[in-house]
Amino acid sequence: MKTPFARVRGLGTAHSGTEHFWMQRLTGIANLPLIIAFLVVIVSLVGSSQASVIATLSNPFVAMILLAALMSVLIHMRIGMQVIIEDYVHTELRKILLLMANTFFTLAVAIAAVYAILKINFGL
Amino acid sequence: MAEPKVQIERPLSPHLGIYRFSITMAMSIVHRITGSALYFGTLLLVWWLLAASSSAKQFDIVSAFFASWFGQLVLFGYTWALLHHMLGGIRHFIWDTAHGLEPGEREFLAYATLVGSVVLTLAVWMLGYMFKG
Ligand code: HEM
Numbered sequence: 001m002k003t004p005f006a007r008v009r010g011l012g013t014a015h016s017g018t019e020h021f022w023m024q025r026l027t028g029i030a031n032l033p034l035i036i037a038f039l040v041v042i043v044s045l046v047g048s049s050q051a052s053v054i055a056t057l058s059n060p061f062v063a064m065i066l067l068a069a070l071m072s073v074l075i076h077m078r079i080g081m082q083v084i085i086e087d088y089v090h091t092e093l094r095k096i097l098l099l100m101a102n103t104f105f106t107l108a109v110a111i112a113a114v115y116a117i118l119k120i121n122f123g124l
Numbered sequence: 125m126a127e128p129k130v131q132i133e134r135p136l137s138p139h140l141g142i143y144r145f146s147i148t149m150a151m152s153i154v155h156r157i158t159g160s161a162l163y164f165g166t167l168l169l170v171w172w173l174l175a176a177s178s179s180a181k182q183f184d185i186v187s188a189f190f191a192s193w194f195g196q197l198v199l200f201g202y203t204w205a206l207l208h209h210m211l212g213g214i215r216h217f218i219w220d221t222a223h224g225l226e227p228g229e230r231e232f233l234a235y236a237t238l239v240g241s242v243v244l245t246l247a248v249w250m251l252g253y254m255f256k257g
Contacts, residue, residue, distance in 0.1 A: 025220065028213045035210060039248060047191075047256040050183040053176045077163045084156065109166045116173035123177075 020079055027076035034069035041066070058121045070113050078106040151234040155212035158205040165202050203248055208241035 041062055045053055056062055081102045089095040143149060172190075175182040189195045215233050218224045224233050 025217070029217070031213070032210065035206065039206075043248060043252045044255060046252040050176055050180055053183075057173075057176065073166070077159070077166070080159050081163055084160065109170055112170045113166075113173050116170070116177040119177040120173075 020083070023079055024076065024083075027072045027079075030072040031069075031076055034065065034072055037065045038069050054120055057117065060121075063117055063121050066117055067114065070110065070117075074106050074110050078102060146231075147234040147238075148230050151212060151215075151237050155209060155216075158209040158212070161202070161205045162209060165205070168198070168202065200245070200249065204241055204245040207244045207248070208237065211237045211240050211244075 041056065045056060048056075057066065082099060085095060085098045085102060089098055172186050175186040190199060215224070215237055218233065224230065
């Protein structure tokens with residue numbers, strides 16, 4: 001049971017919920033222009049040499065858009081996958097392990113991608 | 125037969141086995157499937173970025189994979205998944221404003237997602253081939 005006050009704050013018996021829903025929408029909205037920009041970059045690079053890929057990705061504007069897209073998409077996909085796991089996995093231990101794996105996967109993708117972009121911009 | 129006195133009609137949770145096919149339901153499932161495919165597909169982006177940042181040899185390996193028929197198939201599928209999921213997301217945003225939920229409107233939005241995603245995917249690939257450097 002929850003007090004009416006906690007209920008009003010969006011904390012039902014699950015202790016959370018509306019923030020999750022809101023974050024999925026917020027990142028989803030942010031993804032829209034960022035993914036379109038990402039597609040423009042990718043299409044412009046089809047069949048390009050490594051040199052021109054590096055030249056494009058080390059344009060400060062492109063690099064920042066790419067980093068922003070990564071941040072938004074990664075948060076979005078992590079909480080999205082969390083819902084999928086919570087929907088289908090009902091064994092407590094397995095659920096916890098999968099939720100951990102979800103976070104680790106997302107962080108691994110984030111670190112590798114950000115590392116590569118920073119290296120292209122500052123380290124080559 | 126002893127029947128329970130009060131039959132409480134509680135909503136049942138959705139069960140795939142008893143659902144009649146509908147286009148809205150199919151597009152809803154596809155939104156989840158594309159979301160999951162995009163999730164794992166981020167590895168392709170990471171591979172490409174790491175290769176571009178490391179060496180000509182690594183970049184050639186990933187380029188050759190993407191240029192192969194299998195790589196092209198994967199990228200084409202990924203483009204479609206991305207655009208379908210994007211349109212499906214817009215559909216969710218429309219619903220969030222309490223619009224597009226009436227009978228007829230729902231089906232229209234579902235078909236629009238499907239047709240729109242195919243058309244946009246073909247458009248993106250045509251642009252890709254036109255600008256191919
Ligand atoms: C292109 C712009 C995008 C938009 C507008 C968008 C929008 C959305 C929305 C509104 C939801 C919530 C659906 C619901 O409440 O049932 C969602 C779920 C999800 N999204 Fe996205 N998304 C986008 C891109 C992406 C990308 C790039 C990824 C992964 C790399 C992704 C992964 C997911 C996942 C895993 C879910 C959970 C699916 C589910 O619960 O059925 N999305 N998206």
